[in-house]
Amino acid sequence: MSNILEIQNLVVSYGGIEAVKGIDMSVPAGEIVTLIGANGAGKSTTLKSISGLVKPKYASILYKGKEIVGSSPDHIVAQGITLVPEGRRVFPNLTVMENLRIGAYLRKDALKEDLEYVFSLFPRLKEREWQMAGTLSGGEQQMLAVGRALMSRPKVIMMDEPSLGLAPLVVKDIFNIIQTINQQGITVLLIEQNANMALKIAHKAYVIETGTITMEGTGAELLANEEIKQAYLGKTK
Amino acid sequence: MTEKKKTQLNLLFSVIALLICAGILYYVNHYTKPTYMLRTVLQLGAIYALVAVSMNLLNGFTGLFSLGQAGFMAVGAYTFAIFTIPAQSRPGVYYLYGVADWLANLQLPIWAGLVLAGLVAAILAALIGAPVLRLKSDYFAIATLGFAEIVRIIAGSSPMNRVTNGSLGLKMIPKFPNFYFPFIVVGICILIVCLLIRSSYGRSFKAIREDEIAAEAMGINLATHKQLSFIISSFFAGVGGALMGMYLGAITSTTFNITLTYNILLIVVIGGMGSVTGSILSAFLVIAGREWWLRFLDMETYIGAFQVPLLKNGFRMVVFSVILMLVVLFFRRGIMGMREFNWNFMLKRLEKKKTGGEGLE
Numbered sequence: 040m041s042n043i044l045e046i047q048n049l050v051v052s053y054g055g056i057e058a059v060k061g062i063d064m065s066v067p068a069g070e071i072v073t074l075i076g077a078n079g080a081g082k083s084t085t086l087k088s089i090s091g092l093v094k095p096k097y098a099s100i101l102y103k104g105k106e107i108v109g110s111s112p113d114h115i116v117a118q119g120i121t122l123v124p125e126g127r128r129v130f131p132n133l134t135v136m137e138n139l140r141i142g143a144y145l146r147k148d149a150l151k152e153d154l155e156y157v158f159s160l161f162p163r164l165k166e167r168e169w170q171m172a173g174t175l176s177g178g179e180q181q182m183l184a185v186g187r188a189l190m191s192r193p194k195v196i197m198m199d200e201p202s203l204g205l206a207p208l209v210v211k212d213i214f215n216i217i218q219t220i221n222q223q224g225i226t227v228l229l230i231e232q233n234a235n236m237a238l239k240i241a242h243k244a245y246v247i248e249t250g251t252i253t254m255e256g257t258g259a260e261l262l263a264n265e266e267i268k269q270a271y272l273g274k275t276k
Numbered sequence: 277m278t279e280k281k282k283t284q285l286n287l288l289f290s291v292i293a294l295l296i297c298a299g300i301l302y303y304v305n306h307y308t309k310p311t312y313m314l315r316t317v318l319q320l321g322a323i324y325a326l327v328a329v330s331m332n333l334l335n336g337f338t339g340l341f342s343l344g345q346a347g348f349m350a351v352g353a354y355t356f357a358i359f360t361i362p363a364q365s366r367p368g369v370y371y372l373y374g375v376a377d378w379l380a381n382l383q384l385p386i387w388a389g390l391v392l393a394g395l396v397a398a399i400l401a402a403l404i405g406a407p408v409l410r411l412k413s414d415y416f417a418i419a420t421l422g423f424a425e426i427v428r429i430i431a432g433s434s435p436m437n438r439v440t441n442g443s444l445g446l447k448m449i450p451k452f453p454n455f456y457f458p459f460i461v462v463g464i465c466i467l468i469v470c471l472l473i474r475s476s477y478g479r480s481f482k483a484i485r486e487d488e489i490a491a492e493a494m495g496i497n498l499a500t501h502k503q504l505s506f507i508i509s510s511f512f513a514g515v516g517g518a519l520m521g522m523y524l525g526a527i528t529s530t531t532f533n534i535t536l537t538y539n540i541l542l543i544v545v546i547g548g549m550g551s552v553t554g555s556i557l558s559a560f561l562v563i564a565g566r567e568w569w570l571r572f573l574d575m576e577t578y579i580g581a582f583q584v585p586l587l588k589n590g591f592r593m594v595v596f597s598v599i600l601m602l603v604v605l606f607f608r609r610g611i612m613g614m615r616e617f618n619w620n621f622m623l624k625r626l627e628k629k630k631t632g633g634e635g636l637e
Contacts, residue, residue, distance in 0.1 A: 092492060116495030124493050130486035132550075132614055133479075141483045144476060145495040191495060 131173025347424025397514025445528025
């Protein structure tokens, strides 16, 4: 399968300090790719660079063979790459419905089908259609954040720590949803600290440490790797 | 009740309410003395309502804290005055410095003057928006405040003597052609703002207010949308300024000093940041309070031989400031908060009261 995203030599620096020191990644179309690593390893920065929220120092990011570095975030969303930002970031004083509509902001066509699709994935959101997003529980907010991103009809959906601060059962739900979305043909690029869950569902995985990729392989390979077990899965030899 | 029936009822109630408002205006126009305070309060209230709504679009809906409203009103008022003062009265207005040649015989109809007032304010907003909108919160407020002062000072400066009549200001500005005129103009303008807020643009403004990063990640172009909100808000501030000029009949650069911006901000905060109906409601309340109900505080009052303490010129504003502090302390979200006035809400309350009453019997 061809690569929908191809990242070469991504370097990002914040005020002289390099957060990402030249990483190469490829995301095959239709797969779940995960990037795992500790706090401050440069995971979020990588996603933000792809979505155009952060301007990289050097990089070549090819989306379907076309360079997207330097494009504005709205262009990148319009082309089909959507980010579910870290910490959910739903719009608290807007209703669930308004949040979803904002997700489809760049589309001018009818939204009925997409709304139905999102509500079929997250029936809970349908019940809370008119509720302010800020009054939802953490899990529901995460569902809303994913639903909102889906409203733009992305080809690639990037998720920044969707399990952050959620109860284990809710995390399981979210990961099931990620797999469902993926089975419907959407490529998923997932960032996680919860390496165990992420590696279980990932087709391909990268490990990032202080701004460089130190390991890559299939999800199962990394899950079985001794070093990974020690460093990220909390198992001793 | 079904959703459809609800919206129908809502519409019905709104139409009835509008008719009642129109009836009140008709009554005030035909059956009260021209000097009656209510006339002033209604007209001035309507003008302040428009300006407050325009400020709310920027401050309450888009989350950009601007203090430049008086500046844009000044631009609107001066533009309107310069282009609509009757040609034959121009020599009298510019008696000291003379009038610029290109202006001497220029006279636009009132409606064209109003549109032009808005447009000039909007163009100025577009020009200063590009650099100023890069600033965040407090810095943006300071920059817009500075802009408003610059406009005011330029309008009153001597190089502008032959256009703005410098520090003497402009008079003989056409008055409202009839009593209803300001209400119609304000009604149309506020309707446009409401439609805008309900559109996808309005939603994206709110998204920017709620969370800039998330809005950007959803594909909302921050710069364009902030600029758009700033320009539209300034357009209506310009129209509001022109109406103010018409209402006063004469303006000088000090008419639009920083106090005016604070007064509008006060209305917006009392009404609720992010509520159009709140702004309208509080505009009328604040104006009625300031110009009418609280007037007695400014007058020296005697009960028999006893002079009521504190009541003298200026005390009104002290009380007003205290009210403002109380509002900010105890009703931080204003009268309406971020909600809009809604008949369903009223109906629900009524129903509750009814069932509550039955329960007691």
